Amino acid sequence: MSQFVVSARKYRPKTFDEVVGQSHVASTLKNALQKDQLAHAYLFTGPHGVGKTTCARLLAKVLNCQNITEGQNPCNTCSSCEAFSNSASFNIIELDAASNNSVEHMRSLIEQVRFQPQEGKYKIFIIDEVHMLSTSAFNAFLKTLEEPPSYAIFILATTEKHKIIPTILSRCQIYDFKRIQNNDIIEQLSNIAEKENLKYEPEALNIIAEKADGAMRDALSIFDRIVSSSNGTIEYKSVLENLNILDYEYYFKMIDSAIQEDLASVILHFHEVLNNGFEPAIFLKGMLEHLRKLLLAKNEKTLSLLTVGPELKERYVNQAMLTSSSFVLTSLNLINNAEIALQRASNKIITSEIALSKMTFFNRIEDLSKKKRTALN
Numbered sequence: 001m002s003q004f005v006v007s008a009r010k011y012r013p014k015t016f017d018e019v020v021g022q023s024h025v026a027s028t029l030k031n032a033l034q035k036d037q038l039a040h041a042y043l044f045t046g047p048h049g050v051g052k053t054t055c056a057r058l059l060a061k062v063l064n065c066q067n068i069t070e071g072q073n074p075c076n077t078c079s080s081c082e083a084f085s086n087s088a089s090f091n092i093i094e095l096d097a098a099s100n101n102s103v104e105h106m107r108s109l110i111e112q113v114r115f116q117p118q119e120g121k122y123k124i125f126i127i128d129e130v131h132m133l134s135t136s137a138f139n140a141f142l143k144t145l146e147e148p149p150s151y152a153i154f155i156l157a158t159t160e161k162h163k164i165i166p167t168i169l170s171r172c173q174i175y176d177f178k179r180i181q182n183n184d185i186i187e188q189l190s191n192i193a194e195k196e197n198l199k200y201e202p203e204a205l206n207i208i209a210e211k212a213d214g215a216m217r218d219a220l221s222i223f224d225r226i227v228s229s230s231n232g233t234i235e236y237k238s239v240l241e242n243l244n245i246l247d248y249e250y251y252f253k254m255i256d257s258a259i260q261e262d263l264a265s266v267i268l269h270f271h272e273v274l275n276n277g278f279e280p281a282i283f284l285k286g287m288l289e290h291l292r293k294l295l296l297a298k299n300e301k302t303l304s305l306l307t308v309g310p311e312l313k314e315r316y317v318n319q320a321m322l323t324s325s326s327f328v329l330t331s332l333n334l335i336n337n338a339e340i341a342l343q344r345a346s347n348k349i350i351t352s353e354i355a356l357s358k359m360t361f362f363n364r365i366e367d368l369s370k371k372k373r374t375a376l377n
């Protein structure tokens with residue numbers, strides 16, 4: 001099979017209309033362009049992989065385009081657009097503050113602010129992960145931001161808006177990028193699959209979208225990984241295998257069954273997992289993570305630590321409400337001990353089944369120990 005071109009690069013949006021899941025940002029930017037209401041500084045904030053840098057580059061491109069389209073998109077054919085597309089433009093300077101955050105890095109950027117654009121109207125400076133700049137770099141930048149030359153436009157991007165000092169915030173037009181909805185990710189992936197003549201099972205794209213957790217960039221890199229090891233068909237089963245992940249559905253189902261003391265279902269779900277080629281160790285690890293999420297979902301304060309999409313979060317909250325804290329804590333303990341014991345166990349399946357049985361009959365064990373304590377008193 002021929003080398004698959006990394007779709008993140010190949011399908012990077014060339015117009016604002018192609019940007020997935022950020023139509024509110026795209027339309028506001030297009031409006032501003034149409035009315036010629038340009039700011040000197042923009043701040044693009046939002047989670048990683050949702051299109052901040054892509055939009056920054058698009059804005060940079062359209063600002064210098066010689067034939068902006070009616071829809072306020074770059075023409076993608078003029079000499080300026082071509083230079084941008086080939087990363088050969090002198091009018092765009094990018095700094096990744098995650099790895100270049102010192103005052104020296106900032107000084108060399110500021111140095112370039114002094115020179116007028118060679119061709120086109122604007123010189124655009126994109127600073128990615130701007131919150132990672134050192135304090136001295138921030139201060140050096142602030143002076144430039146206070147009195148920028150007319151041709152300079154700064155586009156700052158960050159995943160952590162709260163770390164940006166108010167003096168910078170007050171000078172920027174702020175755009176909040178959203179996590180991309182699963183449906184939008186699925187639609188984009190299916191479009192790419194069709195263009196690449198790839199077949200797919202809808203559930204396969206669904207699981208990629210869920211695992212990408214709102215980040216298109218992550219979805220595309222998982223997609224590429226799966227495609228490069230497939231024979232032209234993206235199958236749900238191979239996605240799970242490829243990512244070596246267990247569908248969280250198993251865990252939701254298993255906890256539901258355990259709450260109802262339905263041991264038969266718990267054991268059958270466990271064997272379904274084994275039949276799908278997963279080792280007991282991977283299963284127990286996933287169960288620990290699931291229980292931990294339930295524990296976090298039990299309290300509003302810890303809920304913020306749950307890094308899953310809103311729909312999935314709601315499912316954890318709902319299941320957490322059905323369980324008692326002592327059930328979750330005891331189960332965590334049981335599964336944790338089983339995972340440790342697994343390394344020395346002669347039969348890993350039995351060790352896992354014992355832990356699952358104890359978890360399922362948690363209430364009875366609890367009652368039994370209460371009776372024992374009463375008897376002793």
Ligand SMILES: [Zn+2]
Pocket residue numbers: 064065066067068074075076077078079080081082
């Ligand atoms: Zn152009």
